[in-house]
Amino acid sequence: MDPNRPTSSSTRWLLFLTVALAAVATVAIAGLLINIFEHKQEAKTPFFQVVDLNDDIEDPAIWGKNFPMQYDLYLRTVDQKRTKYGGSEALPHSPTEGDPREIVTASKLEADPRLKEMWAGYAFSKDYREKRGHAYMLTDQTFTERQKVVKQPGTCLHCHASMVVAYRKLGNGDIFKGFQAIDRMPYFEARKLVTHPVACIDCHDPDSMQLRITRPAFIQAMRALKASQGTANYQVNTMATRQEMRSYVCGQCHVEYYFKGPEKELVYPWAKGLKLENIVAYYDEAKFKDWTHAETGADVLKAQHPEFETWNQGIHARSGVACADCHMPYLREGGLKISDHWVRSPLLNINRACQTCHRWPEQELKDRVEEIQTRFFDTRNLAMDALMDLIHDIKAAKAANLPDAELATARNFQRKAQFYIDFLVSENSMGFHADQYSVKSLAEAINFCRQGQLALRTKLTSR
């Protein structure tokens, strides 16, 4: 046997192994080099202009060619997720001729039948569902059962579709003229003029990408609000700060509103201020009612998603925190910092939305929010019960043939209580946007209900 053989064989193996390792190391280092190179490039190239944008381009997919990261996030508003009190799950729906939707959300009316009684005689008592993302705003409005119960005007589209191109076309470049024309049309005629839910063009200037206000009702309402605060002729697009605009673009639609006069012109009732008592005073002065309550005969009001007004009463607004700071917080894509266009509940995005300012673990922050919401939810239930008591008492008094004049005080209390409760229940944060204000307002609503009951009792006993 040759004593050298095994040694020579193991040398060869060692050599082979070293070559293999050196090769693997080279590949790994080259890979790292490329990765570092890419990271350095990411930090350098914030924007590629692929298409020229202008005010006639409505399709967000075209804007998305210049801003692919923002566009991809924007598309994700199709996701349906639940938080403890908000959001929704996707429920399958068998498409019918009148409603081709395959997925809907759960009915809120079934979950809380008191809502049906509060809205008795109004379309909302027929169909009212849990919320879902921006992607569904146009489809859900088109196919809600409410459309079958009442004839709606084109006004509704102001906040459920991308409107800039339609308004400009109809008004020959003037959005105010286009706005007035569409308000006067029946809904389904106006519906043919629009195709997309809210899109890039509704909040961004196509030349500079700066935020801008495109909704006539908001421009007019801000002018009225600022006038009541002592600033004459306020122009939101030239006078608002950048940080204000990061809330105002959302406030274009997440607000309380009504349709004024036979022209069905959209108006936000802010001429006396944004608080509940200011808004009720405005409606009382305008002698406005949304409908007559089917069970009590009271002239009542319907409140709608007043997130902007409610946020304005809270600590975040007071601290200068905008809607976008929590609902569209900054995120990093490589070396770039962009705002998250996947608009959603901050509870689904606590690291970016809350922890930028609040130095607490995610679970602790979530627990705090849910505690605030649970306290609101419990108070809301007390207020709903009080409202049911008042409605039942007015019904009984009507049945006992108490004349209208003697029912007037109680009915007026119902109008106020109902608007306060509806305002906070329709508001999409379960009390979080302004917790103390919301609970205080519910306490006032409970007081209105009980005062209404007392007013009836005096009338009934004095007979």
Place this chain on the structure above:
Amino acid sequence: MKTNLAVIVLGVLLGAAFGLGVYTFVYARGYSYLSNDPQSCTNCHVMQENYDAWLKSSHRSVATCNDCHTPHGLVGKYATKATNGFFHSLAFTTGNFPDVIHIKSRNRNITEGACRGCHREITSAIVALHAAGEVSCVRCHFNVGHSAASYVISNR
């Protein structure tokens, strides 16, 4: 002859790996991590905001990043640089880290130690009255170095 060829191939490969390694090290400014220059920490842009905030902080003329974020002894300092350097590179290369980053307990303890190192005359009197770990400097003085956000109160 055969062996000689293999040795040459090995030499070329090892040389290539070494050369590429040196190039990558220089290209990524690897040498800067051995220094005390705060700008090295902004080589990867994640630290840019902390750096900007430090420039405006009360500590900018008396303490650099290393003074608060590495131990003051030579061995501890380079051991910390090596460990943090490895984990930061890993996170940045894979992209697996949250947008709002938070300091973890090991590094928080280093910073606590740094506070107590320089401000010994004041802190020794305070610390003496409390059990170990009962008081924290940065729990209240979280913004003396830079922004508030990078310090989250937690048990981690």
